[in-house]
Amino acid sequence: MNIALIGYGKMGQIIERFALERGHEVVLKISAGNLDELTVSNLRKADVAIDFSTPDTAIKNIYTCFDANIPLVVGTTGWYGQLQEIKNECLSRNTSLLYGSNFSIGVNLFFHINEVLAKIMNDYPAYDVQVEEIHHTQKLDAPSGTAMTIAEAIIDNLDRKTEWVNELEGQTEIEVVKQDQVLIASQRIENIPGTHTVLYSSEVDEIEIKHTAHSRAGFALGAVVAAEWLKNKQGFYNISDIFNFK
Numbered sequence: 150m151n152i153a154l155i156g157y158g159k160m161g162q163i164i165e166r167f168a169l170e171r172g173h174e175v176v177l178k179i180s181a182g183n184l185d186e187l188t189v190s191n192l193r194k195a196d197v198a199i200d201f202s203t204p205d206t207a208i209k210n211i212y213t214c215f216d217a218n219i220p221l222v223v224g225t226t227g228w229y230g231q232l233q234e235i236k237n238e239c240l241s242r243n244t245s246l247l248y249g250s251n252f253s254i255g256v257n258l259f260f261h262i263n264e265v266l267a268k269i270m271n272d273y274p275a276y277d278v279q280v281e282e283i284h285h286t287q288k289l290d291a292p293s294g295t296a297m298t299i300a301e302a303i304i305d306n307l308d309r310k311t312e313w314v315n316e317l318e319g320q321t322e323i324e325v326v327k328q329d330q331v332l333i334a335s336q337r338i339e340n341i342p343g344t345h346t347v348l349y350s351s352e353v354d355e356i357e358i359k360h361t362a363h364s365r366a367g368f369a370l371g372a373v374v375a376a377e378w379l380k381n382k383q384g385f386y387n388i389s390d391i392f393n394f395k
């Protein structure tokens with residue numbers, strides 16, 4: 150399979166390594182320095198594109214891939230405010246896109262456990278819930294896309310919660326978290342690839358589930374597997390469509 154890498158930073162470079170190991174060829178690599186090469190004709194040399202760029206540039210890149218009618222895997226986070234617009238555009242143009250806030254198998258298992266736990270906790274109102282995420286200091290968006298996915302699943306499954314709010318340590322402070330809100334507490338610490346915790350606390354005890362990425366390898370391998378899965382499909386997908394946890 151020929152792959153176009155849109156965004157050749159920390160993730161793009163590891164994705165390239167896994168793509169080559171799995172027998173694929175990388176035919177285009179885009180960074181801020183060679184954006185003039187991100188053209189419809191160059192994209193058409195690839196079977197699939199993978200975007201790990203920046204929150205502010207992902208939407209433009211998505212439209213360029215739609216123009217080229219090339220299947221696109223989007224790992225970039227921080228653009229989900231425009232998710233519905235992108236979904237509509239993808240479906241009306243009969244092209245294909247798969248997105249996900251986190252491509253690692255471990256986090257996708259964690260998403261499943263989080264949903265099951267949230268449903269169970271409907272019967273235990275003594276517990277309040279909070280989401281915590283820690284990432285490296287170069288991260289441009291807060292909260293992390295993964296933390297948003299976790300918080301939204303809690304809201305969908307735990308009746309007493311209706312919205313999330315975010316506090317980024319040292320930058321934004323929430324004075325009062327209302328009873329129907331899920332606090333996402335974000336921290337930025339050097340060299341942390343991504344740690345997510347869901348914490349249920351009562352007066353007497355706590356229940357915690359936690360995922361710690363030891364490196365970016367799980368995200369990168371997942372992105373290549375997602376591209377292989379998407380190659381001959383048409384439609385709008387989420388990474389959860391690849392997994393079928395019982």
Ligand SMILES: NC(=O)C1=CN([C@@H]2O[C@H](COP(=O)(O)OP(=O)(O)OC[C@H]3O[C@@H](n4cnc5c(N)ncnc54)[C@H](OP(=O)(O)O)[C@@H]3O)[C@@H](O)[C@H]2O)C=CC1
Nearest residue numbers: 156157158159160180181202206224225226250251252368
């Ligand atoms: N879904 C998942 O599993 C994961 C998602 N992510 C997300 O992926 C994104 C990228 O992360 P990461 O690799 O760590 O970030 P980096 O900052 O290391 O890389 C971003 C890359 O995008 C390039 N870039 C800048 N502008 C554009 C543009 N207009 N078009 C294309 N590329 C551009 C940068 O170029 P230059 O270096 O020249 O500035 C750089 O190569 C983030 O949104 C992050 O949250 C990260 C890990 C896992």
Ligand SMILES: O=C(O)C1=N[C@H](C(=O)O)C[C@H](O)C1
Nearest residue numbers: 226250251288293294295343
């Ligand atoms: O920016 C990162 O590094 C990561 N971003 C994703 C997110 O926002 O959830 C996934 C992963 O946690 C690493």
